[in-house]
Amino acid sequence: MEQLQQTPSQTVGPFFAYALTAEQYGYPYDSLMNHTLVSPDTPGQRIMVSGRIWDGAGATISDTVVEFWQADAKGQYRTAPIEQNTATHTDRGFLGFGRVGTGTLPGHQFQFTTIKPGAISTGAAPHINVMLVMRGSLRNLYTRLYFADEPVANAQDALLNAVPAERRATLLAHRTEVNNEIRYVFDIHMQGPKETVFFDL
Amino acid sequence: MEALHEKNLPQSAAPASGTDVHPPHLSPAYKSTILRSPTQALMPVRELIRDLSMPVFGQSVLREFDNDLTRNARINGEPIGERIKVAGKVLDDGGKPLSNVLIEIWQANSAGRYIHKAEIHDAPLDPNFLGGGRVLTDRDGNYSFYTIKPGAYPWGNHYNAWRPNHIHFSVIGHQFEQRLVTQMYFPGDPLFDYDPIFQSVPQHARELLIAKFRMDWTEAEFALAYQFDIVLNGRHKTPFE
Numbered sequence A: 001m002e003q004l005q006q007t008p009s010q011t012v013g014p015f016f017a018y019a020l021t022a023e024q025y026g027y028p029y030d031s032l033m034n035h036t037l038v039s040p041d042t043p044g045q046r047i048m049v050s051g052r053i054w055d056g057a058g059a060t061i062s063d064t065v066v067e068f069w070q071a072d073a074k075g076q077y078r079t080a081p082i083e084q085n086t087a088t089h090t091d092r093g094f095l096g097f098g099r100v101g102t103g104t105l106p107g108h109q110f111q112f113t114t115i116k117p118g119a120i121s122t123g124a125a126p127h128i129n130v131m132l133v134m135r136g137s138l139r140n141l142y143t144r145l146y147f148a149d150e151p152v153a154n155a156q157d158a159l160l161n162a163v164p165a166e167r168r169a170t171l172l173a174h175r176t177e178v179n180n181e182i183r184y185v186f187d188i189h190m191q192g193p194k195e196t197v198f199f200d201l
Numbered sequence B: 001m002e003a004l005h006e007k008n009l010p011q012s013a014a015p016a017s018g019t020d021v022h023p024p025h026l027s028p029a030y031k032s033t034i035l036r037s038p039t040q041a042l043m044p045v046r047e048l049i050r051d052l053s054m055p056v057f058g059q060s061v062l063r064e065f066d067n068d069l070t071r072n073a074r075i076n077g078e079p080i081g082e083r084i085k086v087a088g089k090v091l092d093d094g095g096k097p098l099s100n101v102l103i104e105i106w107q108a109n110s111a112g113r114y115i116h117k118a119e120i121h122d123a124p125l126d127p128n129f130l131g132g133g134r135v136l137t138d139r140d141g142n143y144s145f146y147t148i149k150p151g152a153y154p155w156g157n158h159y160n161a162w163r164p165n166h167i168h169f170s171v172i173g174h175q176f177e178q179r180l181v182t183q184m185y186f187p188g189d190p191l192f193d194y195d196p197i198f199q200s201v202p203q204h205a206r207e208l209l210i211a212k213f214r215m216d217w218t219e220a221e222f223a224l225a226y227q228f229d230i231v232l233n234g235r236h237k238t239p240f241e
């Protein structure tokens, strides 16, 4: 069968916030997704994941859109359609999908509230799929977050094992506990010695 | 041998394959890419991330006028500018129409001004125009929305830099690799030759970003119409698969 040519990618530009992350930035429009991937009754270990995006000169990037897409505590992705017209509805169940911009928190952080995902199959380590777009990037950037406190599972994970050993650490989020809250820090480096591994899909 | 050779090249220096329509990550004429593009080869993981579906959005996420930017932010009248309809189909690259694809759109107003707080271009805001909206494709992959034709605007990339008229699109398809962020342009724009963002796309693929004027889709006494079809990454199936 003849292949159609894909529509080329272009940058998200600097002015996405009033459409893609309106509620977070305080614009008068609603948001279908935000920093919360879970509803109050979602089973699983509640975690907060934060991080920053660093450019090649060591500066934090203030205009990135970060998207998370992950499985629930049992390792299942959501398949039921997402219904309801704003992200503030509490009855949407486990979404597993979230989006934030890096322009509203100190230090240009992104911050997600979620649960630690389960492994999607035996031999796979728990992980979160991460997608970035930003001003100054002409294409999507895909990477994955793994948990540094899962060394046994990580050692078996096929994708992590396909990454050159010396670069695997760029995909690890590190755990801390602050006021009984479990937090993971996942920094993303566009360039330099700690350059994050990005994927070609 | 070839793989080894590629591995030693910075990703951005690797020649674009003839079929690749996407811009390279590093495109120095667009200055912000210089510090924001990966320097290492992207890791090919297609076989390791198979069949990863994206979230599906139901019709209830849409509100009345989400797909009509001429109405969704009115305060005391019609927004100023040329009313247009943009419509098209979302397909995968095998030609299959994709239903329930979420398309989010944003743009400048007819004077070339975004409402974004960081926008400093000295052109008027329109109290009746936000410039943001969204739509889902129907069961046959079709979408349409009404808006105001956006104006050109200056930006700081180089002396006297202007962006051609464009509408930003964010598209969430069915699969993880069907996430697309792009821009739709208008036919015959004299700024194409001077815009490093448009020019970052390989020459053979630039026309894919330009909407077609459709006289037969215009609405008499109401709106001109443009067609913009969107083709997303599909699994490149070989006859053996």
Ligand SMILES: [Fe+3]
Pocket (backbone or CB within 6 Å): A013, A015, B108, B163, B166, B168
């Ligand atoms: Fe723009």
